[in-house]
Amino acid sequence: MPGPVLLVIAHGSRDPRHAATVHALVERARSLRPGLRVETGFLDFNAPSVPRVLERLAAEGVRDVVALPLLLTRAFHAKADIPAVLRKAPSRLSIHQADVLGPSPLLLSALERRLYEAGLDASHKRSTGLVLASAGSTDPEAIAVIADVARELRHTGWCAVRPAFASASLPRTEDAVRALRDEGCERVAVAPYVIAPGRLPDRIAAGAREADVLADVLGPAPELAELLLERYEEARAPARASLAFTG
Template identity: 80%
Template sequence: MRSPVLLVIAHGSRDPRHAATVHALVRRARSLRPGLRVETAFLDFDTPSVLQVLERLADDGGADDVIALPLLLTRAFHAKSDIPAVLREAAARLPRLRIRTAEVLGPSPLLLAALERRLWETGLRPSDRSSTGLVLASAGSTDPEAIAVIADIARELRHTGWCAVRPAFASAALPRTEDAVRCLRSDGCARVAVAPYVIAPGRLPDRIAEGARDADVLADVLGPAPELARLLLERYDGARVRELAALAG
């Protein structure tokens, strides 16, 4: 019996670095499970689209079971509206395909591990936490649930020993990165680091970087971190387990 295809659905961007990073992440996940068929699709700007990939899967006869994984860190508009709408349209057009949706990536301890990996890659050490204020800089959202998740993550990080942790947003919500940096300075932190809680480069991560100009440290985006690749497979496996549990019940 064939395993379901894993379809990773990214948002897409006019910035070519976005798609390149998504493809690098998917390649890493594929390398962790060589027997698994993993496909990539984009909601906007980049190709192939979700419908194009699903039509190809339906036409080639090599797959009839798909688990769609939103490459998103929180359950905001794209997870609640855009992706379900696209998948409903695909299911109506392609009745021979069985399409299920995995959970979004966050929150997860693996994301925090990837975030800290990027911080240590700047030259910071775990022992620097106590003197370093951390800005957890996300893309931002108008969805209160997504904003609350970022605030919860900031509180969780504070308990790991950072001098102070403040959330910030590149759009749709406040504070901005530069404001969070100033607040941490006024809190008395000897050093300020900005950790982008975003997957791939693009317009909003560039806005985060601009807001971090007065910080001492700016980490890279999460990108194809090994922890993130493992998380893709964890969400895929979770979708399969939920289905088996439903069938057993």
């Protein structure tokens, strides 16, 4: 029997780069598991919307769905928006909400991949300060996760690691870059801890003007595609799923 449909839920953006990146990531995950049906839905701005995808799946006779938030932390969208949308799904669907992507060692590997692709010399890692730049959140749990990720990265050989935020929280990227210079790091690299381009990643890039290296967003990194499938497998067992919505 085929497994549940994987529905990847992205936030959406007016920036066309956002949807293009989401689709590229989903396509990479699909290529890793040819027998798995993978759908994409957006909460806002882009089509198809999550309700529209769920209605289509129900009309096709699909019963089981794993809904995977394309999010790095459990902030408002994972705790409120997505569960609210899933509760309104057609009653014939049995939906399990998977956990968010982070934290995960695969994300750290993807971050380093992007840094090296941007030109960072691996031999300079110990003399390089790293800014872990996220979109930002008003949710204390999400902020704490970013701080934990920064501490974990610090133990992988960087000169120093500082978190930064494009909105809602401080410090900003440019302030973290200057702080690392003041700490004596020979060079500074900025790693956007975000999945797709958009307004806030652009703000991170603007704040990285004084950095030596600016990595690209995580995007369709192979580690992220692998992580989508890992979260899917975790959520397939109802006892391990974060939330279940059954009609």
